[in-house]
Amino acid sequence: MAAKPPMVEFKNVSKIYPGGKVAVENINLRIERGEFVCFIGTSGGGKTTTLRMINGMLIPTGGDITVDGKNIHDIDPIELRRSIGYVIQNIGLMPHMTIRDNITLVPKLLKWPKEKRDARAKELIKMVELPEEFLDRYPSELSGGQQQRIGVIRALAADQQIILMDEPFGALDPLTREALQRLVKRLQQQMGRTIIMVTHDMDEAIRLADRIVIMDQGHIIQNASPDDVLTHPANEFVANLIGPERLRQAKVNHLTAAEIMRPNPIKIHAQQNLGDALNQMHQYHVDSLMVVDDEDHLTGILDLKTLRNQQQPQLIIDDMKHAVPVKIKEDERLQMITEPLLERNWEYVPVVDEQNHLKGIITRSALVDVIYDAVWGTTENPHPAKDQAKDLKEAGEQ
Amino acid sequence: MMAFLQAHGTELIVKTWEQIYISAVSLALGIIVAVPLGIALTRCKKIARFVIGLASMLQTIPSLALLALMIPILGIGKTPAIVALFIYSLLPILRNTYAGMEDVDPILIDSAKGMGMTNWESIKMVELPLALPVIMAGIRLAAVYVIAWSTLASYIGAGGLGDFIFNGLDLYEPDLIIGGTIPVTILALVADWLLGIVERKLTPTTSRGGAANDQA
Numbered sequence: 001m002a003a004k005p006p007m008v009e010f011k012n013v014s015k016i017y018p019g020g021k022v023a024v025e026n027i028n029l030r031i032e033r034g035e036f037v038c039f040i041g042t043s044g045g046g047k048t049t050t051l052r053m054i055n056g057m058l059i060p061t062g063g064d065i066t067v068d069g070k071n072i073h074d075i076d077p078i079e080l081r082r083s084i085g086y087v088i089q090n091i092g093l094m095p096h097m098t099i100r101d102n103i104t105l106v107p108k109l110l111k112w113p114k115e116k117r118d119a120r121a122k123e124l125i126k127m128v129e130l131p132e133e134f135l136d137r138y139p140s141e142l143s144g145g146q147q148q149r150i151g152v153i154r155a156l157a158a159d160q161q162i163i164l165m166d167e168p169f170g171a172l173d174p175l176t177r178e179a180l181q182r183l184v185k186r187l188q189q190q191m192g193r194t195i196i197m198v199t200h201d202m203d204e205a206i207r208l209a210d211r212i213v214i215m216d217q218g219h220i221i222q223n224a225s226p227d228d229v230l231t232h233p234a235n236e237f238v239a240n241l242i243g244p245e246r247l248r249q250a251k252v253n254h255l256t257a258a259e260i261m262r263p264n265p266i267k268i269h270a271q272q273n274l275g276d277a278l279n280q281m282h283q284y285h286v287d288s289l290m291v292v293d294d295e296d297h298l299t300g301i302l303d304l305k306t307l308r309n310q311q312q313p314q315l316i317i318d319d320m321k322h323a324v325p326v327k328i329k330e331d332e333r334l335q336m337i338t339e340p341l342l343e344r345n346w347e348y349v350p351v352v353d354e355q356n357h358l359k360g361i362i363t364r365s366a367l368v369d370v371i372y373d374a375v376w377g378t379t380e381n382p383h384p385a386k387d388q389a390k391d392l393k394e395a396g397e398q
Numbered sequence: 399m400m401a402f403l404q405a406h407g408t409e410l411i412v413k414t415w416e417q418i419y420i421s422a423v424s425l426a427l428g429i430i431v432a433v434p435l436g437i438a439l440t441r442c443k444k445i446a447r448f449v450i451g452l453a454s455m456l457q458t459i460p461s462l463a464l465l466a467l468m469i470p471i472l473g474i475g476k477t478p479a480i481v482a483l484f485i486y487s488l489l490p491i492l493r494n495t496y497a498g499m500e501d502v503d504p505i506l507i508d509s510a511k512g513m514g515m516t517n518w519e520s521i522k523m524v525e526l527p528l529a530l531p532v533i534m535a536g537i538r539l540a541a542v543y544v545i546a547w548s549t550l551a552s553y554i555g556a557g558g559l560g561d562f563i564f565n566g567l568d569l570y571e572p573d574l575i576i577g578g579t580i581p582v583t584i585l586a587l588v589a590d591w592l593l594g595i596v597e598r599k600l601t602p603t604t605s606r607g608g609a610a611n612d613q614a
Contacts, residue, residue, distance in 0.1 A: 057512060082514030092509025096527050096602030106513050138605045154513075164512075 005069030006030040007162060007194045008054055013063035015049050015218075023049040025218040026063070031196060031211075033161075036188050038209035039198045040241065046218040047198045051164050054196065055084045067162065082106055085155025085163035085193075089170045091147050093139040099125070099150055100135040106158040124153040128183060145176035152184060156193070165197040169204070181208055202242055206230070214238050227254065252373055257337055258330040260370060261351040261360030267292050268317060270299055275313030277302055290350055290358055291321045298324060298350055298358040327352050330359055334370065341367055402577050406562075414581050416476075417558040420548045421589075424480045425541050428487030433533060436495025437521060446496060453489040461486065461547050465554050479551035486547060487540040494536025498529030527602045534597035538590055545586045549578070559585075 008031040015024040024046040031037050039047035052058040053065055056077040065072050072080055093102050101108075103124055104117040112120075121135055128149040139147055148168065155163045165184075169177040185208055188195050199205050205212050206226045214222040214229070214237075222234035230250035233239040239247060267290040268277055277289055281304065288303035300321030310320065326340045327350045340346050341364055351360045403410070439446040459467075464485065468478030502525045510520040552560025562578025565571070 055512060057508075078514050078516055080514075081512060086509070086512035088505065088509060088512070090505045092505050092512075094506060094510075094524060095604045109514055109519065136606070138603065140605050 004033060005066065007033045007035070007068060008196065009066045010050070010053075011064045011066070013050075013053065013060045013065055015046075015053060015058060016061045022218050024053075024060075027218075027220050029213065029220060029223065031194060034188075034192045034194055036185070036195045036208055036210045037197070037213060038205035038211075039196070039213050039215055040200065040202060040205045041215035041221070042241075043200070044217075045215040047213075047215045048166055049218075050215065051166055051196060051198050054162070054164055055081045055086060057081075082109060082158065083160055083162075085160035087148075087151050087155045087163065087165040087168045089167040091139075091144075091151040093147055093150060093154075095139055097138075098135065099137050099139065099142070102139065102150060103135075103154050103157050105154065106160075110158055112158075120157055124157060125150075127187070128153055143176075145172055145180065148172060148176075148180055149183065152180070152187070156187065156191070160193070162194045162196065165195065167198055167200065170200070177204075184208065202246065206246075214241065230254070252370060253334055255334045255370060256330065257328045257332045257351045257362060258359065260334070260337065260366050261330075261362045262366065263360040265290050265350065265358065265361040267296075267358060268302065269293070270316075270318040270321070272317055273313060274307055274310055274315045274317060274320060277317055278307055278313065281307075288348075290361070291317055292358050296358055297356045298327065298352050300324060301350075324350060328362070329354065337362055338367060402573050406574075406577060410562075410577065410581065413557060413559045413561055413578075414585070416556070417545070417548055417560075417582065417585060420476060420479055420483065420551055420556055420558055421541070421545045421585075424483035424548070425487050425537070425544050427480070427484040428491050428540055428544070429537060431484075432488045432491035433495050436492045436533075437499060437526070439492075439496050440499040440525075441517070450489075450493060450496060453492050456485050457489045461550055462553065465550055469554055474555035476551075476556045478554055479548065479556035483544050483548055483551065487544050490536045490540040490543065491533070492536075494539075495529070495533045498532030498536075499525050501532060502528045530600045530602070531597060534593065534600060538593045538597065541589045541593055542586045545582065545589055549582055 008029075010027050010029040013024060013027050014022070016022050027046075027050065029050075039050060041047050049058060053060050054067065054072075056072055056075075067075070067080065067084070093099075094105070097105070100118070100121045103121045104112075107117045107120060122132055125132060125135060130146060130149060134142065134146070139150070142150065151168070155165075168184075169180050172180065181204060184195065187193065195208075197205075197208065206229075209226055212222070212224065212226055212229050213220055214234070216237055222229060222238050224232075224234075227250075229238065230242060230246065231254045233242055233247070242250075266280065266284050266286050268280055270291050270293050280289060281287065288301055290298060291300040291302055293299050299318075301324055302317055302321050306320055306322070326344070326346060328337055328340075330351055330353050337349065340349055341362070348361045348363045350358060351362060353359055435449070439449055456464075461482075464482045465479065468482050472478035472481060506524055506528070507520060510524045515523065548556075548558055549560035549563060552558050552564050559578045559582050562574045566574030566576075566578065
């Protein structure tokens, strides 16, 4: 079976306006089915031009654009636009039509029967949590946020698989904007629609997008997931667009377990006995030991509590150890680590690799350093410095 | 006044009818030509200024001169009068149609296009309904002009209430002048009032509270 074509694809697309202004130059971009892609960049960077070429509002001067595998050059532009949802910043609801007529405008153009249109209007208005009575109102009787909700569902009314949004929430207050962002994300996830949004708000792009396309002067500067953009900005321009505050936050949030952990934790072989364990605890001033097998696989944990109730030092550790309550892989991110340590109050979390080899441990004090960095922003060395109390554990290790 | 009505009653009714007939036909022709032309001009803006300029120029020809100019072409009677008055009605309707259409928020037109409306659907469903109040204002203005100027049509034998006024002037009979003028004024006022009702009917509703003119 052949793979499904990308939902939208740009191949060497350029747009030069009459008079020679180059809006977009030779861009290549694939947007997959169900993806949420945000175009972001400075104004005049070509992002709106790129968006408007998808539904034929602007005609490229070079290259090809395909929608669902078909070159849009070969599709009747009217038909193309009816199959693509379009949400603009100024909402553009028709002031002389009721909300019902506004929502079902495209279905009406497609000559759906009236009953089907009415049913769709009811279904959609429920989806955005507005009362059904609103269907008989006029746009001027709704608040800006309510109007844009209608603007969003209008773009879904005829089962459009692609929805283009041109700075849809730019004119709304922050609270309303956030509510609408959640709504759009939910609709995209529930209904599997492909959403392509132009925005100038980096927070919006990071929150919503599966992929961020950064444009400047008609070129795509970076095309990557929000994580990648935050952790590896392609150049100075992208870094400036993200801003130092977000970069620092991202750096901290994206620290991996391997970067935070203390290597070489105190460990003991499973076949040694409790007496050996007690000696080791005494030597290193620790109250628990990582239990490993011949290949250094983490198999359990032995703590002081177990030892205290046991008066037979010849017992084999393998029989007495606890299961490991929680462990973390080397490449897991800080968010994953803080939860067991802070919320569930573990003293430490062992770090393992893919094969369950013991690599290190992360202690609560290691987190202190990381959080210190996040708050005070001493990013010189994101790796934790030595702490006092817990480091006694490892004092004699090397 | 009763004496005037007794003497000229029947004639008054006939002349009023003639006045209405000439005005209504010229205005109707004006609407039929100027509204579509005004809409068409919004689609080819390059020639819009030229066409509107031409209509403005026609408007500056003194009305009596225009009527007189019709005689060598169309002779005398109602037809040349209707043609001349039709030319007069063009400008206000054309200008208002063009302005009304141009005044429609470009965002709405962009939105209509983006949703996949054809040019015609955009005109029919969006632009024309929103431009109607302005177009109607032009039609009302044209109606008042045409009714007033059709009085002059009497000069080229088209009949109408102008007959009274011109006879009155020729015979030094103020009764006839007043008897012709008052009905013309009443006609103009009534036409304006009726068209005002039509305008309110056609103005798109933008809130449940009732018709509101969002172009204002």
